[in-house]
Amino acid sequence: MTIAPEAPATRTTPAVPTFLELEITQKCQFTCPSLCYAKAGPTKGHGTMTGDDWRQVISDAAALGVERVQFIGGEATQHPHFAELLQHALAVGLGVQVYSNLYRVPLRLWDLFEHPRVSLATSYYSDEAADHERVTGRTGSHAATRANIIEALRRGIHVQVGIVAVHEGQRVDQARADLESLGVRVINTDRVRGVGNAAKALIPSVSELCGNCTRGRAAIMPDGQVTPCVLGRFLPAGNARVEGLAAVFAGERWAQAAAMIPPRTRRGCTPDEDSCMPSPGANPAGACTPADSNDCDPANTEACDPAYD
DSSP: OOOOOSSOOOOOOOOOOSEEEEEOOOBOSOOOTTTOTTOOBTTOOOOSOOHHHHHHHHHHHHHHTOOEEEEESSOGGGSTTHHHHHHHHHHTTOEEEEEOOOSOOOHHHHHHHTSTTEEEEEEOOOSSHHHHHHHHOOTTHHHHHHHHHHHHHHTTOOEEEEEEEOSTTOOHHHHHHHHHHHTOOEEEEEEOOSSGGGOOSSSOOGGGSOSOTTSSEEEEOTTSBEESSSTTTTSOOOBHHHHOHHHHHTSHHHHHHHHHSOOOOOTTOOTTOGGGBOOOOOOOOBOSOOOSTTSOSSSBTTTOBOSOO
16 A cells, blocks of 8 residues: 655664564454453454464564564454564563453463563443443443553552543543552553544545654554554555565655654654653554653653553
8 A cells, every 4th residue: 555645755774673562463352442442352363473483583672673563453361372573572671561452361371471571451431331332342341451560560550541431421530530549650641543443435545643653653553564653554565474574664655654654743752762652552552652642752662552442
């Protein structure tokens, strides 16, 4: 797909990202009919990347100087090789964030999540179950996610939460207050971004991106395609499985994708500042969405997750 630039393009090759979103699956227990950037759901698959392909990407990322990866989906924990991929990322020295809906957390995963270089991110839409489940499309998701946020905090795991305003009258402020009462300290809020299930046009606009995609971060799709972020999947820049990660980041298509995205920063923040981490959003912690409109873009380096899921 060819996207016309929406701002004057300057053709300089951006530096290799220090943060990578690894979208290892499109399978998810939720449908998020008005929100999900990945169009994930219970009937979707894990893509064409094998476990060995993902291990190679993770090894290549560490060798190139990537510092942190985020496992995202879909629901990343639904991937059959999720635990071993997380362990491999830790073994090669990377920091890891897991963007999960926290609907179901197998007992065996809690020990992995307690590792000092692992953090969690999730999405939460309201303090009221019906309001939250209107977004997720799954009865019981509010109670399950809230209970697992509490469990993660009890275990001393760092948790970041994204709130996306999807519906009129959604209790966003009350959701934030509820999370704060539980002890969550990093909370990002955002509007719905016009990609995936929320797309209003056949070809999404780069104006829907936060402005820091390609600037310190990138994403890899379930088929190996490298994109500016999980929300910027409409700007493929090469294939990590076919070409190798180093070749993609040194290539012309990556430079072209970067030139198409107008930069946007506020209050002097950069993608590497811990206080201004690239956010999830749906997509995900901060996955590639700005935080509050009066705050800096993106929300949180540790997250770089879109607040969708």
